[in-house]
Amino acid sequence: MNHDLLLANVAKHITLTDEEKAYFISLLNVKKLRKKQYLNQEGDIAKGPSFVNSGILRSYSLDKNGYEHVIQFAPPGWWIGDMASMIKQEPGKLYVDALEDSEVIWIWKADLDKLFVEVPKFERFFRILAENSVATYQSRLVNYLSLPAIERYAGFCKQYPSLIQKLPQKQVASYIGVTPEFLSKMLNNTVI
Amino acid sequence: MNHDLLLANVAKHITLTDEEKAYFISLLNVKKLRKKQYLNQEGDIAKGPSFVNSGILRSYSLDKNGYEHVIQFAPPGWWIGDMASMIKQEPGKLYVDALEDSEVIWIWKADLDKLFVEVPKFERFFRILAENSVATYQSRLVNYLSLPAIERYAGFCKQYPSLIQKLPQKQVASYIGVTPEFLSKMLNNTVI
DNA sequence: CGGGACACTTAACCTACATTAAGTTTTTGC
DNA sequence: GCAAAAACTTAATGTAGGTTAAGTGTCCCG
Numbered sequence: 001m002n003h004d005l006l007l008a009n010v011a012k013h014i015t016l017t018d019e020e021k022a023y024f025i026s027l028l029n030v031k032k033l034r035k036k037q038y039l040n041q042e043g044d045i046a047k048g049p050s051f052v053n054s055g056i057l058r059s060y061s062l063d064k065n066g067y068e069h070v071i072q073f074a075p076p077g078w079w080i081g082d083m084a085s086m087i088k089q090e091p092g093k094l095y096v097d098a099l100e101d102s103e104v105i106w107i108w109k110a111d112l113d114k115l116f117v118e119v120p121k122f123e124r125f126f127r128i129l130a131e132n133s134v135a136t137y138q139s140r141l142v143n144y145l146s147l148p149a150i151e152r153y154a155g156f157c158k159q160y161p162s163l164i165q166k167l168p169q170k171q172v173a174s175y176i177g178v179t180p181e182f183l184s185k186m187l188n189n190t191v192i
Numbered sequence: 193m194n195h196d197l198l199l200a201n202v203a204k205h206i207t208l209t210d211e212e213k214a215y216f217i218s219l220l221n222v223k224k225l226r227k228k229q230y231l232n233q234e235g236d237i238a239k240g241p242s243f244v245n246s247g248i249l250r251s252y253s254l255d256k257n258g259y260e261h262v263i264q265f266a267p268p269g270w271w272i273g274d275m276a277s278m279i280k281q282e283p284g285k286l287y288v289d290a291l292e293d294s295e296v297i298w299i300w301k302a303d304l305d306k307l308f309v310e311v312p313k314f315e316r317f318f319r320i321l322a323e324n325s326v327a328t329y330q331s332r333l334v335n336y337l338s339l340p341a342i343e344r345y346a347g348f349c350k351q352y353p354s355l356i357q358k359l360p361q362k363q364v365a366s367y368i369g370v371t372p373e374f375l376s377k378m379l380n381n382t383v384i
Numbered sequence: 385c386g387g388g389a390c391a392c393t394t395a396a397c398c399t400a401c402a403t404t405a406a407g408t409t410t411t412t413g414c
Numbered sequence: 415g416c417a418a419a420a421a422c423t424t425a426a427t428g429t430a431g432g433t434t435a436a437g438t439g440t441c442c443c444g
Contacts, residue, residue: 061337062338063337063338063339067338069334071330071333071334071337082330083323083326083327083330084327084330084331087323087324087327088327093331094330094334116316120315120316123312123315124308124312124315124319126319126323127315127316127318127319127322130319130322130323130325131275131279131322133326134275134322134325134326134329135275135279135280137326137329137330137333138263138274138275138276138286138329139276140329141263141329141332141333142253142261142263142285142286144333144336144337145253145255145263145336145369146253146254146255146259148431149430149431168390168392169391169392170390170391177337178430178431179431179432179433180391180392180393181392181393181394181431181432181433182430182431184392184393185393185395186431188393188394340400341400341401360420360421360422361421361422362421362422370400370402371401371402372421372422372423373402373403373424373425374400374401374402376422376423376424377401377423377424377425380423380424
């Protein structure tokens with residue numbers, strides 16, 4: 001297993017000594033996921049934050065009619081998880097699964113709390129991560145509340161051009177909050 | 193001006209020495225807002241995080257038809273701001289204003305960055321704040337994508353019982369993502 | 385290389401919620 | 415204390431997007 005992508009991600013915001021790096025690595029776990037395999041199911045308690053090393057993961061909720069609603073996609077270099085479940089260590093409402101064969105690096109929440117004490121720089125790293133995440137969710141909510149579906153689609157294409165190539169259309173439909181049928185209709189009626 | 197509420201808020205997650213407290217307080221600014229007065233307008237660069245000491249603030253976006261969409265309410269003891277604008281120090285998309293006469297304590301982003309270096313405990317405090325915020329936005333998005341309006345209203349009442357008392361109905365309508373007319377109709381057709 | 389799952393499309397019909405507009409009640413500022 | 419603004423209601427009409435269903439294409443994997 002290879003931690004280079006994760007270490008590069010960490011190095012964007014904090015600088016570690018070799019010793020700190022080694023300690024950090026000693027706390028990491030690796031999991032390989034087959035396409036469609038779950039990392040987390042509704043009702044599970046999230047173990048801790050997960051970093052995508054290869055593949056693509058997504059988190060989603062399931063409504064009472066059985067429809068999926070994608071909350072986040074995570075290509076390589078991204079973090080994913082059910083934050084409410086992780087913080088409170090309570091059963092969560094989200095599913096996390098792999099859209100293709102993937103490799104995930106993750107850390108137990110308890111080990112992360114230890115890491116924060118041993119190497120306080122990591123407080124900074126995860127603060128910055130969480131702040132960026134807040135900014136993303138704020139703007140997602142703004143888009144959702146104030147733009148029609150076609151503009152949310154255009155926004156997604158602009159913001160994640162590489163994901164558009166890789167994802168099945170129905171996953172994108174779910175992310176922007178419409179049915180696959182409606183997205184298909186939109187795309188065939190509209191010149192973007 | 194009185195920092196007790198803010199210091200109590202900080203003390204929930206980290207413990208400060210008197211000296212650290214004094215330094216923190218030395219960085220704080222206070223602003224009194226009249227009802228309807230803006231703390232931030234679209235296009236402004238957010239100065240830094242703001243803590244509500246009294247009153248109620250809200251953040252919202254304005255769509256191209258002139259409709260407001262409430263992103264967050266902040267009663268006393270809550271933090272509010274346009275996170276994307278604050279992080280990138282770029283003009284933002286959100287308005288922040290006071291729904292009643294209010295008092296806000298805020299800190300310049302540059303001073304906050306200094307504080308993180310001088311008193312690293314604050315990294316932890318703001319990490320926890322941001323993580324809780326992520327959890328809230330995740331669950332808000334789940335609700336928005338998977339529940340009908342009447343259940344989002346019921347959820348709001350359950351989660352923020354004290355706010356329901358104080359807020360005009362049209363503000364709640366905007367938060368749950370419907371028009372005031374539709375919320376009015378729902379409430380008069382439905383026994384909750 | 386064949387069959388079954390999965391992705392995408394089309395189309396008819398449906399509904400939750402928006403828009404517009406007018407009227408009533410409550411709050412606010414001077 | 416009164417006029418004006420803001421909040422709330424009601425109702426007729428409109429529409430973005432959902433639902434259902436059937437058909438076509440495609441890609442696995444055995």
